[in-house]
């Protein structure tokens with residue numbers, strides 16, 4: 426692994442190694458306290474964030490390194506400086522870059538011009554760090570990934586959905602995405618894998634699932650004017666107690682957050698006993714550390 430841009434090109438072994446390292450770090454964080462002495466991360470953000478920003482920043486502190494939060498609005502990008510020059514310059518100061526951007530091609534361009542590792546902290550196309558840490562949560566709650574059944578309900582044409590599809594293909598999870606026809610996952614992501622199914626029927630997807638997963642109906646890049654129309658369109662895909670009752674009795678409910686009660690799930694579901702959303706949020710920290718150490722080729726030396 427040189428960069429982490431999408432999960433698509435990762436192998437099962439690379440994912441398993443990251444999961445093992447994240448578990449080790451979670452169990453014994455003190456052993457990793459000095460791993461990143463004198464290492465600096467640049468955190469390049471074009472969109473809001475709570476979990477991704479804070480978990481990477483805290484992660485760098487706990488590993489003995491330093492993180493610089495850099496709001497794209499305060500950079501010369503857009504005022505004449507090119508992406509290429511920006512990536513080359515950062516490479517001369519820092520050890521690793523994370524970037525949360527609108528356009529996926531921009532992060533590809535940064536990676537293509539960077540001599541240090543680049544991590545996708547979310548683009549409109551994918552959110553690989555989220556799904557890697559969700560796999561940690563799923564293994565903690567439900568054991569091995571292979572053969573599990575996940576139902577994703579809501580926005581199919583979505584960064585989290587795309588990364589979930591990529592990750593499920595690699596790890597052998599059966600995934601059914603229930604979404605409106607207007608918001609299907611991109612064709613290139615779905616591919617031809619028999620383990621990935623798309624339906625318009627939320628109940629069919631939820632039946633006997635081990636995990637019910639949902640994400641925001643109003644992703645950061647979606648204009649506010651579309652809100653009313655989207656709430657109407659996604660309403661049949663809201664995760665309710667009735668939906669949870671169709672899944673296995675010990676099924677878990679996941680949402681990468683931020684969440685809106687009364688939209689992608691009801692308050693009862695997200696506050697209920699099957700919800701693991703804050704374990705998901707916590708695991709972002711452990712997995713981000715594992716990702717950084719792996720990319721810097723340090724984790725396996727501890």
Ligand code: CP
Nearest residue numbers: 474475476477681682
């Ligand atoms: N789940 C997630 O990435 O949250 P943030 O937008 O708060 O970073």
Ligand code: NVA
Nearest residue numbers: 585640641644645682
């Ligand atoms: N799909 C959401 C994920 C937020 C973590 C978004 O892009 O806003």
